[in-house]
Amino acid sequence: MRTGKNPAKDGLPAYTPHRLGVALIVYIPFTEGYFENSLEILEYQLDSLRAATGEPFDLLVFDNGSCPRAVSALKELYDQRKIDWLILSAHNMGKAGAWNWIFSSMPNQLICYTDSDVLFRPGWLDASLQVLQAFPMAGMIGAQPNFYDVMAGEGKAHLALQGDHSYKFGDYWPKIDTIDEYCFGIGASEELAAQFYNTPLPAITERESGVQAVTGASHMQFLIPREVARQVVPLPSTKGLLRKETMSIDYKIDELGYLHLSTPDSYVFHMGNTVNERLREEVGRITGSLSPAAPIPERASAKPSTLQRALTWLAKHPRFNRLFLRLYNLLFRALYSEAMEK
């Protein structure tokens, strides 16, 4: 039976999520071979995200059936309050299956999806939001120019803008550094790389603001408004990582009339599964220069009073913590002992 009144019913505020939620899927089935550096890379990713994101955000990590060591590392990060929502799935549900969870459930107005091997650079959010503002029908906005059209020219949503004089279609030649980096990130062969160097990317410019965006967005990282995310699920999910299944998000977004766009400059980098000095140096630059100003995001709830802050501070000390709990227990028994004895 219930004894006493549940204190949670007493009008306390619940947590109000931030505008931005970042979600990443982790799948580290073992920590050798292909996945030898995966935990280190994940750490770089989280550090860079925290340092390079200009506003507070909620972080959701979906573990898709990783090995005990990886799960244990994630739980540690959760205990350190570096992860706001940790979802542990007993089995690998596939990338599309995990997307179904993420895009159905994240309460944030803007959702940034990212694989767990992506480095974030300062400005990624502003640049993405600039595109979203200039193109309100954007459904997926990548923070790296899109080099590979997963829909192989079948996308139709952007055609709606072709007769609109507010927009100008044209070619965009990415910087050589950007192409170098993209080719390095995916381990492109020389032949494939040559195609990227010699082919411009299709782009759209919104005339009034002058904001230009490359058409197309990668599955590796993208920003998606919650209202769009809710419409694309459920996605078919039968395999671990089947292109046909992950591509279904692109077709749904396009069918709904939303655009796939990406920023002309590269604000994210695919770290893949290897670590080198160049990467470590960049992580150091991003986190070293910015991290002091970007601590772990605080709760979005109301600011506590001085008394509350003082009590909270006291409660962190084991002695006071024990004292408060004993006092609480004593009060509970005194206030509700009659009901407990029934």
Place this chain on the structure above:
Amino acid sequence: MRVGQNPAKSIDSVPRPADVTVAVVTYIPFLSGYYAQSLDVLKVCLESIWENTGEAYDLLVFDNASCPEVRDYLNELQRQERIQYLVLSDKNVGKGGAWNFIFQAAPGEYIAYTDSDVRFYPGWLTDSLAVLEAYPEAGMVTARPMRTPEAFYTATLEWARSQPDASLENGQYIPWETYLQHVLSLGTSAEQAREWYESRSDWRLTRLGVQALVGAAHFQFTARKANLGQFLPFKMDRPMGQVRSLDEQINQARFLRLTTCEPLVTHMGNQVPDDTVTRAASVSSRANRLADVPFIRKPLLRLYDAIFRLYNQ
């Protein structure tokens, strides 16, 4: 850069989720006072689900910022794969916020929701699904007969009166003992329960040979995920107290609110139902008497509440 092929690409199939997701929301901020027995209550709840659920299901637990002891317990169960999906929330997003999360993301076609202080008995899911099957118009089915405010089931009565293949009867169909057990679990006195019991009656439906009572409750229910999706998102700015809107909305949307005829779940509240846990020694009767004096009780309650808020931050 990526070296080698991602082995995830070679995973040929992923497990197909069960048709039913049993979803539990936990919130135990500390193991003291009101919550002193809550971890044991949670253990009874989960054990009873594992023992008494005959159909295939996936178990999803949403932990709404509980204390480390509870998290450790849940983590261990997840490690043993007794929980298929464990969601840990660093902040309490409210019951509505947890529902927003669960009702959209749970992979099953049916969602069997429960608070973490409910005990399950054999047949609870079978009977709940049987009612849902016989009454496809049902929005929620609770596995325990109970009386709920009539305002929340007007649509059910209207529907029943208009159905040629369903019969509607009025009478005392909930046995006194069944009624009393639930009402006592909410902290109400037996005298009050007797008064309420005698002043009201029950509505019973029969269709396709399946009987169900009118009324349902949000502490435990089974529903079609597609139906629940219509009512999302719920307000989530308070930890509790806003979830009645689900009862209202289901009625407004003309869905039926039903219960099984047999009591197949019980509400435990914050006390373990039997003598499995040794109760902490009570404070002296003199202190009890003092705590009942109104001008002493009020500030004590305020202090009690202040400490709770401290730990809830």
